Amino acid sequence: MSVSDPQAGFAQAITRPRHRPFILRNPSVGVFLICLALFTLGVTVLSEDYGLGLISTSFVKTLGKTLCLCLVAIAMDLVWGYCGILSLGHFAFFGLGGYMIGMWLMYARTELIVAASMAEAPIPPTPAEITDAIGSQIFGVVGASDFPVVWMFADSFVLQMLLILAVPGLLALIFGWLAFRSRVTGVYLSILTQAMTLALSLYLFQNDSGLRGNNGLSGLQNLPGVQAPQSLVSIWFLWGSALALALGYLLVAWVVSGKFGSVIRGIRDDEARVRFLGYSVEGYKLFVFTLTAVIAGIAGALYYPQAGIINPAEIAPIASIYLAVWVAIGGRGRIYGAVIGAAFVSLVSTWFTGGQAPSVDLGFYRIDWVDWWLVVLGLAFVLVTLFAPKGIGGLVDLLTWRRHPDRHGADLGPDQGSLREEEAET
Amino acid sequence: MSTLLEVSGVSVSFDGFKAINNLSFRIGPAELRAIIGPNGAGKTTFMDIVTGKTRPDEGRVIWGERSVSLLRMSESRIAQEGIGRKFQRPTVFEDQSVHDNLLMALKKPRGPFAVLFYRPESPDEARVEELAAEIGLEAALPRKAGELSHGQKQWLEIGMLLAQEPKLLLVDEPAAGMTLSEREHTTDILRRAAETRAVVVVEHDMEFVRRLDCKVTVLHEGSVLAEGTLDHVTQNRQVIDVYLGR
Amino acid sequence: MTRTRPAQSCLALALALLCLFAAPLSAQDSIQQVLQEHREVIEKSSRKTIGAAVDAIAESGLPQAQKVLEVWQNKDMWQREGDGLFFRGEEIDRDTVRLFDFDSGEDLGEFPDDDLDQLKPNSGIRAMIGAALVRFQLADPNPAKRREALDAIARDAEPSHLKALAGSIEDEPDPAIRAAKERMLRLLTISYGETDAARVEAIRSFKGDLGVDVRGALNPVLTSRIVLADAPPEGNVAREITPGGSQLTVAAAHEMMVSAGMAPNQPSRDERKSVLLENIAEGRVGGIPVAELGSEEARDRAYAALAAAGIVPAFTPGYSEEEAVQQAGFYEVYDEPSQAVTDAAQETLTSIRTTVGMNQALDLTLDALSLASIYFLAAIGLAITFGVMGVINMAHGEFIMMGAYTGYVVQQIVPDYTLSIILAIPLAFAVTFAAGVAMERLVIRWLYNRPLETLLATFGISIALQQIAKNIFGTQARPLTSPDWLDGALVINDVVGISYIRIAIFGLALIFLAIYLWIMNRTRLGLETRAVTQSARMAGSMGINPDRVNMLTFGLGSGIAGIAGVAIGLYAKVTSELGQDYIVQSFMTVVVGGVGNVWGTLAGATLIGFLQKGIEWFNPSNTLAAQTYMILFIILFIQFRPKGIVALRGRAAEA
Structure with a gap:
């Protein structure tokens, strides 16, 4: 007997998609890279120092920061949209990356300042005197002067840059190993990651955490030994962020394109089935969780020098929730969705909370957007979850008139995993 | 006859309810076996134990020529050892194409890094097409699995099992919800598969079991009630009691 | 004395007779005489020399002595420049003083103050007078005065008190004050006892005593x-x-x-x-x-x-x-020369430390219990919505906050605190019940069986509700005042004490546990809820309306959160972030305890409460660290018991 299929001939004709080059199989990657390049070029041309001066330095910084947020959103999309792990801890990894680069920036700059001030002393300082002076300069604010153990590598640029990868990566590896090993899934995992984030931020809030408590690390916008004005530095960071975003996009697109992508989407949709196919689900989750934590760390390391300051409030659980909100509004399960969501929501948020948005006078009450924006965002998020689970990215499906949308069963929500009933099953 | 899988003296209980009670069972390397039994007889729990989903309270599960115990292995490790399982409800990855579903199931290294750098080569593509032909889905390769009919999904799942090249296939109610012609096709696939490997089919439908024409094991209240040809067991007094009610 | 009136001499005679029988006969029969003897010292009013005069008055044995000392201490003693006599004076106006005789108490009439000097003892002298007064106060007929005297000794003990105290014990009629006096006597003996043996005995008698005063008396011995x-x-x-x-x-x-x-x-x-x-x-x-x-x-x-x-x-x-x-x-x-005394003091302090340690453990247990009840209150609503229905509501914390703000608003309208709390509880329930039902109808019912989506949507609601609260009530904390009868604490001894509010919260937690068990196991709603949770379709086919049951159950869970909000508001400050502070711990409570079982929630709350207090005990200065370590512990705990303390196994768990 045979299965008669009216589409057989047509299907035969378009089969074998696998032998074409990566970039042709994933046209969205090319489109995105071109858009990003044009954007970067445009901002450079319009900036103060390199071009027409139509864009202020502070706005260049906002745009550069937005690129970093897009990068962490991509990481979030990989771990949540593709692998089905709703992590509420990725902004913690982002913050850790920021702390790691902040330690070096602060140490190196303070070292220069201390050296300059000591150069005028009648006799040259000893190395111990320099270290003491840097210590009391950095930690005076929390009433200490000795360097905590965590600053061990702060004097070495190379080692501290490696810590940007290692610290978020290791934390994710250990936490992920514990969580996945005991088969914590679904909302339980989300709550557990949120607890991890809360624990980390509470820890950093302490004065004796060694990272200056709630003062955080500051003055990060000044690159040690660089005399260039901020208007130049901001453009350099914009380029750096754009490059990191492009590489991150390529990496994630490559990871999800092949069989690995099939497996992790399989894990998202039906974890048990993947397990019975012989794949060790835990290993895959751990790989994705750790990889995305490292990407988030890199994004944070590029973000905070542009923001200038990092403190524990940055990694409060609510920040990771906003990250999920961006990705959901942009449309999860497609990389460009995460980028669109992060860029759109964060820029619109900046606009509304920055006080630029005109207030609405209702006669009896005046709606001040600085106060009411979060209410709108929260409710918009509820509406997106209810009525447009594919997010803004879903519009792309409409625009390209696809016969088969990127996703199947869109009426049920973006993915099968969200339908799972047995969350705590082990 | 050599033994591929031997289950002996296995018991498991949930909150005092004994789902499996001192069950013993064995199957050879190339054998087709049907397991029948009323609801709650422990058929699905039996499969859960063999595939590592449920840990028994006592008993042994011995596998293969090297006689290793399956009890301490994870589900994925057991699957890699060569035990494939088909669930009652068709579970294929609806979001992905038939091609990708089969490719994922192909017997290849399963580690994350090996998979990350894996790119399909011609023999793999050929094998996928061969499997698709075997289950009658060669025309549907680029389609999403979610668009297939219920029967086609069942076949795709069987195809994925075959792609794993398991030594033992556990199939849970493969014919549920199928049309008559689809059933015939399913029977053909299973019987062909049983020529080279062990196949255990759990089924309610006596007609389907009869068509399989193989040795039958009857489960009741968590242990084996009778074993033999279908005609033999259906004449067993106890089996009749259990099925018709006392 | 220039003239002696008949009445005065009569009185003096009577007093002298009285003294003859009631007290040891003293050399003087008039306090004025004593004062005159020490006139120079009193006039000089120097701390170094005044002691003799104070002692002489105190030891004169005259009943007027106490009055004189009191008057002197209160700066009401005046001296007539002409003859140097001392009187009690009352200032009538700036220039006039009414004088009274000390011995007779007689009103001598008003005099211009040109001829009078007011004696103004400095604070050091007043303290000496006070110490001398203690012996009179110890025998004062008014029990309150006697207690005051004991308090004065406790504040500022002197060697001279020892004798005065010992003398006053025998005539003490009130048994409680007598016991207090005896205890004080032993305390004084520790420092001022005449023989080492007496001191050692006094020290030993305090073994295991929790009083702060005992440690206060023993520590100087060991300097x-x-x-x-x-x-x-x-x-x-x-x-x-x-x-x-x-x-x-x-x-x-x-x-x-x-x-x-x-x-x-x-x-x-x-x-x-x-x-x-x-x-x-x-x-x-x-x-x-x-x-x-x-x-x-x-x-x-x-x-x-x-x-x-x-x-x-x-x-x-x-x-x-x-x-x-x-x-x-x-x-x-x-510094103490006697080894026997220091050894005894060490020994007694050690035994006191042991007792204090045990009592601290008891106090810690009470603290932990009350923290556990707060977590339980915050989590029990979740135990219904999350535990029973499987709906994850991240806005649960905001419902707690709404309850607390409801209490605040009620207090603005109803000024009586007792009445306002009684009104606030049902009102908070009503408000959050309505909010819960609205949320269930508008959002959650579209998302059943999609927990991650529910989590996200309720996040959105949580963000919006928090900001709305901020817009309405501002960012500063609003007080929710408890009624007077909830103020104060139940003090068991110097170490163990628990505030009434915490007891009330503990009681409330027990009441909620009972209500929960009653609703789930004894009412139609509970039965239907359990049925719908297990199989909505099956329940539906048996005539239960799952929509209605879900709505009511969710409303119930939310309503309980509102009441918990009132209780938590009494104990903590009401801010828009109140709920956020409890939400993670609440989920932890439910998860650690085991989902779908209220006993699990109880066990989870107990574990977390005790854990947090235990960690705080090791590192009392740092509650942030305590919370950090507690969360780390919970993450590790879930490794070993992924299904919580009270785990359901088998098919029931997968339903």
Whole structure:
């Protein structure tokens, strides 16, 4: 007997998609890279120092920061949209990356300042005197002067840059190993990651955490030994962020394109089935969780020098929730969705909370957007979850008139995993 | 006859309810076996134990020529050892194409890094097409699995099992919800598969079991009630009691 | 005395007769006489000499003595310049004073103050007078006065009190005050007892006593000093001390040796550096170019060169203070000479410490119980919505906040705190019940069986509700005042105490547990809820309306959150972030306890409450750290019991 299929001939004709080059199989990657390049070029041309001066330095910084947020959103999309792990801890990894680069920036700059001030002393300082002076300069604010153990590598640029990868990566590896090993899934995992984030931020809030408590690390916008004005530095960071975003996009697109992508989407949709196919689900989750934590760390390391300051409030659980909100509004399960969501929501948020948005006078009450924006965002998020689970990215499906949308069963929500009933099953 | 899988003296209980009670069972390397039994007889729990989903309270599960115990292995490790399982409800990855579903199931290294750098080569593509032909889905390769009919999904799942090249296939109610012609096709696939490997089919439908024409094991209240040809067991007094009610 | 009135002499006679029978006969029969004897001292009013006058008045044995001392202390004693007599005076106006005779109490009439001097004892003298007054107050007929006197002794004990106290015990009619007096007597004996044996006995009698006053009396007995000596010195030696601990640092020990001339004074690094700075000559110090002084070793060489030239005191590089202090002996010597007394005091303090430790453990247990009840209150609503229905509501914390704000608003309208709390509880329930039902109808029912989506949507609601609360009530904390009868604490002893509010919250938690069990196991709604949870379709086919049941159950869980909000608001400040502070812990409580079982929630709350208090006990200064470690513990705990403390197994767990 045979299965008669009216589409057989047509299907035969378009089969074998696998032998074409990566970039042709994933046209969205090319489109995105071109858009990003044009954007970067445009901002450079319009900036103060390199071009027409139509864009202020502070706005260049906002745009550069937005690129970093897009990068962490991509990481979030990989771990949540593709692998089905709703992590509420990725902004913690982002913050850790920021702390790691902040330690070096602060140490190196303070070292220069201390050296300059000591150069005028009648006799040259000893190395111990320099270290003491840097210590009391950095930690005076929390009433200490000795360097905590965590600053061990702060004097070495190379080692501290490696810590940007290692610290978020290791934390994710250990936490992920514990969580996945005991088969914590679904909302339980989300709550557990949120607890991890809360624990980390509470820890950093302490004065004796060694990272200056709630003062955080500051003055990060000044690159040690660089005399260039901020208007130049901001453009350099914009380029750096754009490059990191492009590489991150390529990496994630490559990871999800092949069989690995099939497996992790399989894990998202039906974890048990993947397990019975012989794949060790835990290993895959751990790989994705750790990889995305490292990407988030890199994004944070590029973000905070542009923001200038990092403190524990940055990694409060609510920040990771906003990250999920961006990705959901942009449309999860497609990389460009995460980028669109992060860029759109964060820029619109900046606009509304920055006080630029005109207030609405209702006669009896005046709606001040600085106060009411979060209410709108929260409710918009509820509406997106209810009525447009594919997010803004879903519009792309409409625009390209696809016969088969990127996703199947869109009426049920973006993915099968969200339908799972047995969350705590082990 | 050599033994591929031997289950002996296995018991498991949930909150005092004994789902499996001192069950013993064995199957050879190339054998087709049907397991029948009323609801709650422990058929699905039996499969859960063999595939590592449920840990028994006592008993042994011995596998293969090297006689290793399956009890301490994870589900994925057991699957890699060569035990494939088909669930009652068709579970294929609806979001992905038939091609990708089969490719994922192909017997290849399963580690994350090996998979990350894996790119399909011609023999793999050929094998996928061969499997698709075997289950009658060669025309549907680029389609999403979610668009297939219920029967086609069942076949795709069987195809994925075959792609794993398991030594033992556990199939849970493969014919549920199928049309008559689809059933015939399913029977053909299973019987062909049983020529080279062990196949255990759990089924309610006596007609389907009869068509399989193989040795039958009857489960009741968590242990084996009778074993033999279908005609033999259906004449067993106890089996009749259990099925018709006392 | 210039004239003697008949009445006055009669009174004096009567008093003298009275004294003859009631008290030991005294040499004087008039207090004025005593005052006149010490007139010069009183006029001089110097702290050094006044003691004799105060004592003489106090020991005169005259009943007027107390009154005189009180008047004197209150700066109401006046002296007539003309004859030097003392009177009690009342100022009528700026120039006029009404005088009273001390002995007779007679009103002598008004006098202009030109001829009068007011005696103004300074605070030191007033304290001495006060101490002398104590003996009278101890025998005062008014029990309140007697208690005041005891309090005065407790504040500021003196050796003289010992005798006065001992004398007053026998005539004490009130048993409670008598016991207090006896206890005070023993306390005074510790410090001022005449014989060591009496002191030791008094010290031993306080074994295991929790009173702060006991420790206050014992600690001075054990004060000590550190003595540098080669052999154990004279006196009551407590122990030999090895420098390096917190009691005696190496630096301090070395300092002692230097001042005793037993060790050379080594200039510190900073001192040496300033010496080098002072001796820079032609770009060189001690022959070494200044530019080369960037290392400790080069600086040592430069300093050694200066020392060799005899310009500065010698310094031995590599000199070790640790080694130097090893050469000497350090002894801790008690200020108290009697070893028997210090031994007894040590022994008693040790036994008190044990008792205090046990009581602290009890106090900690009570604290932990009350924290556990707060977590339980915050989590029990979740136990219904999350545990039973499987709906994850991240806005649960905001419902708690809404309950607390409802309480605040009610208090703005109803000023009576008791009444407002009684009104607030049902109102909070109603408000959050309505909010819960609205949320269930509008959002959650579209998302059943999609927990991650529910989580996200309720996040959105949580963000919006928090900001709305901020817009309405502002960012500063709003008070929710508890009624008077909930103020204060139940004090069991000096260590163990628990505030009534915490007891009330504990009671409330128990009530909620009972209500929960009653609703789930004894009512139609509970039955239907359990049915719908297990299989909505099956329940539906049996005539249960799952929509209605879900709505009511969700409303119930939310309503309970509202009541919990009122309780938590009484205990903590009401802010828009109130709920956020509890939400993670609440989920932890439910998850750790085991989903779908209220006993699990109870166990989870107990575990988390005790854990947090336990960690705080190890590190009391740092609640942030306690929370950090608690969360880490929970993450680890879930490794070993992924399904919580009370786990359901088998098919029921997967339903």
